[in-house]
Amino acid sequence: MEPPYKILVVDDEPDLEPLMLQRMRRHIRAGRYTFVFAHNGVEALERLNQQDDIDMVLSDINMPRMDGLTLLEQIPKVDPNIRSVIVSAYGDMKNIRTAMNRGAFDFVTKPLDFADLQITIDRTLSHMTEWREALSSRDKLVALQNELNVASQIQQSILPTQFPQGAEFNVYASMEPARNVGGDFFDVLALEDGLIGLAIADVSDKGVPAALFMMSSRTLLKGSAIGMGEPGDVLGEVNQLLHEDNDTGMFVTILYAVYNPFSGEFAYANGGHNSPLIVHPDGSSSLLPLTGGIALGVAPDMPYQQQTLSLAPGDLVFLYTDGVTEAMNEEEEEYGVERLQEVFSANPPKDPHEAIEAVFDSVNDFAGDTPQSDDITCLALHRSES
Amino acid sequence: MGVTTERQDNTLIAKTEGRIDGANAREFQDALDAAIDSSERQVVLDLEEVSYISSAGLRVILLTAKSLQKQEAKFAVCSLSESIREIFEISGFDQIIAVHDSRDEAIDALKG
Numbered sequence: 001m002e003p004p005y006k007i008l009v010v011d012d013e014p015d016l017e018p019l020m021l022q023r024m025r026r027h028i029r030a031g032r033y034t035f036v037f038a039h040n041g042v043e044a045l046e047r048l049n050q051q052d053d054i055d056m057v058l059s060d061i062n063m064p065r066m067d068g069l070t071l072l073e074q075i076p077k078v079d080p081n082i083r084s085v086i087v088s089a090y091g092d093m094k095n096i097r098t099a100m101n102r103g104a105f106d107f108v109t110k111p112l113d114f115a116d117l118q119i120t121i122d123r124t125l126s127h128m129t130e131w132r133e134a135l136s137s138r139d140k141l142v143a144l145q146n147e148l149n150v151a152s153q154i155q156q157s158i159l160p161t162q163f164p165q166g167a168e169f170n171v172y173a174s175m176e177p178a179r180n181v182g183g184d185f186f187d188v189l190a191l192e193d194g195l196i197g198l199a200i201a202d203v204s205d206k207g208v209p210a211a212l213f214m215m216s217s218r219t220l221l222k223g224s225a226i227g228m229g230e231p232g233d234v235l236g237e238v239n240q241l242l243h244e245d246n247d248t249g250m251f252v253t254i255l256y257a258v259y260n261p262f263s264g265e266f267a268y269a270n271g272g273h274n275s276p277l278i279v280h281p282d283g284s285s286s287l288l289p290l291t292g293g294i295a296l297g298v299a300p301d302m303p304y305q306q307q308t309l310s311l312a313p314g315d316l317v318f319l320y321t322d323g324v325t326e327a328m329n330e331e332e333e334e335y336g337v338e339r340l341q342e343v344f345s346a347n348p349p350k351d352p353h354e355a356i357e358a359v360f361d362s363v364n365d366f367a368g369d370t371p372q373s374d375d376i377t378c379l380a381l382h383r384s385e386s
Numbered sequence: 387m388g389v390t391t392e393r394q395d396n397t398l399i400a401k402t403e404g405r406i407d408g409a410n411a412r413e414f415q416d417a418l419d420a421a422i423d424s425s426e427r428q429v430v431l432d433l434e435e436v437s438y439i440s441s442a443g444l445r446v447i448l449l450t451a452k453s454l455q456k457q458e459a460k461f462a463v464c465s466l467s468e469s470i471r472e473i474f475e476i477s478g479f480d481q482i483i484a485v486h487d488s489r490d491e492a493i494d495a496l497k498g
Binding site: 204205249250251253271274275290295298302322373374 | 407408409411440441442444445446448449452475476477478479481482
């Protein structure tokens with residue numbers, strides 16, 4: 001809020017107007033205040049309705065047609081952010097108290113001491129400036145929250161909900177977003193020759209920049225995956241593209257795999273992501289070895305090795321983000337890989353959807369009401385029994 | 387998220403403690419930026435008292451490593467707990483940031 005501040009002076013005494021303009025002339029000339037005048041409450045409301053740039057009201061109490069105390073009740077209906085100062089007879093505590101109860105910010109007494117009046121006006125205006133700034137910050141926060149909600153919706157809307165299906169395999173993936181916008185994503189791609197591309201990823205940091213980085217990561221990955229065969233080559237190319245012009249220090253961990261549903265061959269490359277689990281039909285499971293690749297976007301020209309294993313009928317590969325294993329309970333314990341493995345040994349999964357639901361249930365039971373700071377994302381692929 | 391510093395053989399040792407995650411990563415970054423002067427030539431980040439580091443925390447360390455590289459300074463981290471070392475290994479950060487078992491070892495390595 002910038003000067004000049006517009007002050008509405010309400011008094012039925014006609015001499016006040018020239019007196020005020022004369023006494024405040026230096027401030028008016030300096031561009032600090034401008035004045036508008038009204039002679040009773042009704043006129044005052046007319047002025048307020050006509051001129052929406054009035055910052056404060058200085059009002060007498062006893063006036064014809066509508067008195068100052070009634071006017072005080074009406075002002076917030078026009079603009080709740082206008083501050084009012086009441087002019088009362090000296091020692092008239094009853095009216096002063098009524099005025100304060102009706103929302104007056106301050107009062108001055110008659111006969112007017114103009115030096116004191118000016119101090120009161122300045123204090124009122126400075127209070128109002130702070131008040132408006134606080135309101136505007138609050139509005140900005142609400143806007144920011146809306147923006148985050150939009151980012152979160154965009155993030156979730158690009159995640160696939162339909163997955164390639166076949167008699168030889170079954171695949172499912174799901175994410176439980178954290179309260180803030182996180183940066184997890186997954187993708188399941190139908191590639192040439194019936195091959196299936198599987199990706200799970202976690203972007204460093206949270207919020208809108210992470211969501212944007214995640215979206216470009218996901219697009220680049222999809223493009224490379226469709227154009228190239230080998231998981232290691234795909235990660236190498238995406239790393240190169242992400243690293244260009246990346247001075248934010250943001251990076252993404254990705255595990256990308258290509259599955260051949262006909263042979264059961266599962267080739268994967270790991271870019272700084274945690275190891276997937278292979279779960280056998282008896283419920284036993286083990287972590288797949290890391291392939292030694294660094295998170296993507298960190299440094300150029302990094303090598304991405306890949307590993308290949310063969311899924312036996314009934315095997316399930318479980319890909320996840322650290323939101324699962326680092327989920328925390330009230331005692332600040334981490335969920336950990338062992339608990340994850342126990343879920344599978346207790347109930348050997350026959351279906352990827354059920355397997356993921358069981359993991360979410362187990363993590364949620366463990367975490368209780370403790371809010372999680374990270375997205376929890378799982379992707380599972382099951383090779384059919386026969 | 388405070389960062390304390392001391393100097394040993396022309397090497398600046400920066401140290402912090404506790405969890406470094408999305409909630410305090412920015413604070414950690416500001417503290418680290420303030421602690422490291424552009425005239426430094428050797429910087430060691432001592433992670434002995436750090437119990438957990440998230441990807442947001444790794445990002446701060448990466449940014450620090452990159453800006454030190456720009457000013458042609460050497461950088462290393464040291465004294466990682468087993469779980470922090472695992473995070474460095476899984477993310478692959480140990481491939482681009484020197485990791486040492488102890489402070490003395492890190493200082494020796496940077497001198498050479």
